[in-house]
Amino acid sequence: MTYLTRACLLVALLTACSLAVEEKPAQFLAVLSDQSPRLVQLGTIESTGSDLLDVNDGWINIPAGDCLAVVRRGKWKPRGSRTRVMLHDGQMFSGDLVSGNQDGIKIDHMWMRELDIPLDRISLIEFRSNVMVPPGELDRVVLANGDVLSGFVHSVDDPVTIEIEREEVEEIKLPLDRVAAIAFGGESPPASWPQIWTLDGVRMSVSSASIDASGRLDMEPHEFMVGSYERLPGADEIVALVLDGNRFTPLATLPVTTINTSEARRTASRPRREDPMAPIGLTDLHLGGPARYVFQLPAGSDRFRTGLQRPRTSRRWPPPTLVVSHGEDVLWSGEFQESMKLDLPFNPEEDSKNLSIELFCGSQGPVHCGIRLVDPMVLVDPAPSP
Numbered sequence: 001m002t003y004l005t006r007a008c009l010l011v012a013l014l015t016a017c018s019l020a021v022e023e024k025p026a027q028f029l030a031v032l033s034d035q036s037p038r039l040v041q042l043g044t045i046e047s048t049g050s051d052l053l054d055v056n057d058g059w060i061n062i063p064a065g066d067c068l069a070v071v072r073r074g075k076w077k078p079r080g081s082r083t084r085v086m087l088h089d090g091q092m093f094s095g096d097l098v099s100g101n102q103d104g105i106k107i108d109h110m111w112m113r114e115l116d117i118p119l120d121r122i123s124l125i126e127f128r129s130n131v132m133v134p135p136g137e138l139d140r141v142v143l144a145n146g147d148v149l150s151g152f153v154h155s156v157d158d159p160v161t162i163e164i165e166r167e168e169v170e171e172i173k174l175p176l177d178r179v180a181a182i183a184f185g186g187e188s189p190p191a192s193w194p195q196i197w198t199l200d201g202v203r204m205s206v207s208s209a210s211i212d213a214s215g216r217l218d219m220e221p222h223e224f225m226v227g228s229y230e231r232l233p234g235a236d237e238i239v240a241l242v243l244d245g246n247r248f249t250p251l252a253t254l255p256v257t258t259i260n261t262s263e264a265r266r267t268a269s270r271p272r273r274e275d276p277m278a279p280i281g282l283t284d285l286h287l288g289g290p291a292r293y294v295f296q297l298p299a300g301s302d303r304f305r306t307g308l309q310r311p312r313t314s315r316r317w318p319p320p321t322l323v324v325s326h327g328e329d330v331l332w333s334g335e336f337q338e339s340m341k342l343d344l345p346f347n348p349e350e351d352s353k354n355l356s357i358e359l360f361c362g363s364q365g366p367v368h369c370g371i372r373l374v375d376p377m378v379l380v381d382p383a384p385s386p
Helices: 003-020
Strands: 028-032 038-046 049-054 058-063 067-072 083-087 092-100 104-109 113-118 122-126 139-143 148-155 160-165 169-174 179-183 195-198 203-205 209-211 217-219 238-242 248-250 256-260 285-288 291-296 301-309 321-326 329-335 339-345 354-360 370-380
Touching: 038 058, 038 067, 049 067, 083 104, 092 113, 092 203, 139 160, 148 169, 209 238, 285 291, 285 354, 301 321, 329 339, 354 370
Parallel strands: none
Antiparallel strands: 028 038, 028 067, 038 049, 038 209, 049 058, 067 238, 083 092, 083 122, 092 104, 104 113, 122 179, 139 148, 139 179, 148 160, 160 169, 195 203, 195 238, 209 217, 248 370, 256 291, 285 370, 291 354, 301 339, 301 370, 321 329, 321 354
């Protein structure tokens, strides 16, 4: 057998092996209104209902309106971009800056193509990653060397024009390659739904969205688009599809106060997020005891849903006691050995706006007293009382 023949056989073998090993489909957590979250692979999500592949139970049919969101699980890597534009309402767009003026900017996105974004809708424009932007009510331009200019950004182009007030109003023009980020003052309106998050950093609200049988997003054009979609992203590019974000809130995103309840613990540690970068903030929370954690609830909240797990290092010790309360009303209390689920309704019309979780420790002491809240969230009444 000649060297060339052996080389051809080796190439053929490697090709066959690469085709045989298929990449596993991405898994998502389906947030449902009438039952606990389920780990699924995407099927179809339509206005008439959803068909999702539960990784344990097979295909399931979800009635219309019951699927609130699907959120990617596991490791994923966002695609880089030269420019990121964040809006006051939480939307985000990525791409290449095309041009700008005193009214807005134009960027080129990989599958939406040209986007025309008004300046008064923008909260932040990043030209470099991991830029520290100081808070403030005025517009701020952060330079590549870390200097900050505050005033009124008149135009975003090359150069960037900002008016600052010293002894008198002064107009400064800055070459774009010297600018790391531009922040704009303004109020933050509530997000609108549905909302789509994709691997390229997009977080955008559209009038309607669904996933068809081919695994492609089907959605209306965004209001900033100048033309049509060059293509629509597939399921492998989706980070999250939030159909109704008004009906649930991840517990990790709520304001929380930690109250130290024992002299044995020197500090009252805050809840620790397992994944600080989790899409829409839906991540597990680790609570250490003895302590009480008080979460400020959004208006209309009427249910708390979570899984409970004990850290492996603490399972050799007696279980802690957990008390979950809405105001003065105890929703659940007891000990748990390893894992369980809680689905606790409460009266949204009561005066209390707080949900408290308190851990009592026995002989295990504060070092081994802790729990893990799995996918904790608060469900919201779709029609809260005024």
